[in-house]
Amino acid sequence: MKKKFEVWLPLLFSLVMILGMFIGYKLRGAQPNGGFAKSGRSTALEEALEIIRQKYVDSVKLDTLEANAIREMMDELDPHSVYLPPMDLKETNEALSGKFEGIGVEYNQIRDTVNITYVLKGGPSEKAGLKIGDQIIKVNDSLLAGKKTSSTTVRNLIRGEKGTVVNLQILRDKALLNVPVTRNNIPTPTLVAAYMINKEAGYIKLDKFGSTTYREFMETMERLKKEGLTELVLDLRGNPGGYMEQAIDIADEFLSGDKLVVYTQGTNSPKKEYRCKRPGIFETGKLTVLVDELSASASEILSGALQDWDRATIIGRRTFGKGLVQEIFPLSDGSALKLTVSRYYTPLGRSIQRPYNKGRKVYMDEIWERYANGQAYFADSNKVHTGKQYKTPGGRILYGGGGIMPDVFVGLDTSKTSKEINRLFFNGAFTDFVFHYYLNNQKVMEPYTSPVSFSQAFDPGKAMWQQFVSRAQKDTVNLTHIPEAEKLRVSNRMEAYLARFKWRDSGYYQILNLTDSVVLKAVDLLKTK
Structure with missing residues (x-):
């Protein structure tokens, strides 16, 4: 009998352990917030709030104290982990919901x-x-x-x-x-402009990566392909990112097979790979991607994957440098934590996250420093080499650590804008003038059927410019001595604004891109590549 009991003893112990783990899992799942809350023992923060509530000399708003305490706590983490009050959470969700x-x-x-x-x-x-x-x-x-x-x-x-x-x-x-x-x-579309630049090359401008971006992109690509698209300029300048999955789905449309697009990993998040899983709509056509210092997160995932696989030529300026993945965790009062849970890495293993060990202010000010120290203007001051080299299948050497470095650098225009023109831009007088010019001249614009025909026939450099000079005098701004080159730039901007009132953002970019040095460089490379 004793021997039989000894034989069954290990099995009994195993059954008891499994039963205990199952009960523990169920109890944890039954806790509020999906099991993130700790058991009965209160924290020092909770104790401090309760003492203040019971003993403080004046009445206080505990919810405000709690919110401030959470903000201070989040400030000790990375620059992209933030506390979102209920209104901010609503606006964040709306901005990406479409x-x-x-x-x-x-x-x-x-x-x-x-x-x-x-x-x-x-x-x-x-x-x-x-x-x-x-x-x-x-x-x-x-x-x-x-x-x-x-x-x-x-x-x-x-x-x-x-x-x-x-x-x-x-x-x-x-x-x-x-x-x-x-x-x-x-x-609220996230794809804000799409048109054919010429008979072969199409242009697409993505404003952000929201929940509808991939669908908008596919519908637009199908339309442009019917119009003859065999080459594409994808504009991600100023795109701050959004949903990572949308960027991955778009990358899948450019990359063949089951190529790796990105992988994520963190201390509490095991490595997870995201690969191509379907035949793409544009796996072989010529592709250029435009980026700048405000292209971040999901924009860098997409441009980084295309660069690593030698699929696209990246044109413009070094991207923001955000290689952290956030998730939103709702709190009981309607607020939420937007918390970094992992880092993402390009297919070659590059982390493009900039250092943030000197605090949030220094981290954010680094973007402005690029304008001050010449990085936004000159290619030779725009190199970030972190030591480790990564080689693409085509043999090119890439680096990580400071954003996506473009393959072809195009700096900001070094032409200075006069203080008179800047004043009219900043005080709203420029926008006000163009808006009222449009209202007073809608019949003049009626015959034009497209932004291209409008641009070819409309000349704002004469009568419209003289009206603008007169309007500026009301703000005691004298434009009679503005250089001809600056006058042409401002006139082009006027024309683009007028086009936007009639044809929305697509019309605006069609006009603006006629003189955009980055777009012109992309089109030139498509011709010669």
């Missing part, structure tokens, strides 16, 4: 006046009868005209839950109108 709930207008705040500059076709405002040029005087009972109201306040007053009504008081042709508008879902 839609928000509102009335479907764009507006400009010129001094103390809110001017409607665009009305979404088929949107709530168009259905309510709003027009470009209307001025918003009141939103419900809140007066906007004649007050210095922040853009955030205006946005929060206009936006609201789908199906609710917002009452706007509008000034149109010196008449006050009361216009009720029923809010609805408003789409």
Whole structure:
């Protein structure tokens, strides 16, 4: 009997251990916040908040104290781990969701006046009868005209839950109108411009990587291919990133087989590889990718993968240098932690994350330093070699550690903008002038069917420029001695702004790109590569 018991003893111990692990797992899963909360024992932070609540001489807002404590805690981590109050979390989700709930207008705040500059076709405002040029005087009972109201306040007053009504008081042709508008879902495309530069080369501008980016990209590529696209200029300049999965899916459309796109790894996150998994829509055509110092995160994942596999020529300036992956963890009060959980690495194993051991301020100021020390202007001051070399299949040597270094450097234009022109840009006078010029000349622009035909036939350098000079005098700005080269640059910008009012961002970039040195370099390389 004793021997039989000894034989079964190990099996019994194993069963007890398995049962204990199963019960422990279930108990942990039953805890709030998915098991992240600790068991009964309170933390020193919780104890301190309770003592303050019970003993402090004055009444205090404990939620504010908690929020400040969390912010201080997050400040001790990397620059991209942040605390998001409920409103910030809502705006973050909206920015990447591809839609928000509102009335479907764009507006400009010129001094103390809110001017409607665009009305979404088929949107709530168009259905309510709003027009470009209307001025918003009141939103419900809140007066906007004649007050210095922040853009955030205006946005929060206009936006609201789908199906609710917002009452706007509008000034149109010196008449006050009361216009009720029923809010609805408003789409926010992340692919903001797409057109054929010439018979072979297409251009796509991605503003960010949101939840709809891959779908927008595929629909656009199918359209452009029907128009003859065999070469592509993909513009990621100013793109701060977003959802990593969207960038991976787009990379899959450029890379063949099951090539590695990116992998992630962290102390508490095991290594995870992301590979191509489907035949791509553009695996063999000529490809150039435009980047700059504001191209970050998902933009760097995409451009880094294409560079590592010798698939694209990267053109422009060194990217931001953000190689950290964040996840959002909701908290019980509606706020959240946007927490870095791992680092990402390009297919060759490059981490492109910049050092952040000197604090957040130094880390963020490094971008401005690139303008001050010449890195944004001159290729010879734009080298970041971290020691370790990485060799591509084609034999090129790459480096990590400070962003994606372009294969072809194109610096910022060194032509200086006069203080007079800068003043008109910064105080809103330039935008105000072009907007009202458009309102007064809509009939003149009606015959033009495309931005290209508009650009070829329209000459803003004469009558429009003289009107601008007269308008500037109202701000005591004298433009009579502006150099001809600067006059041409400003006139081109005017033309692009006018095109945007009629053809949206696609029209704006079609005009602006005619003189954009980075785009012109990309097109030239496509011809010769």
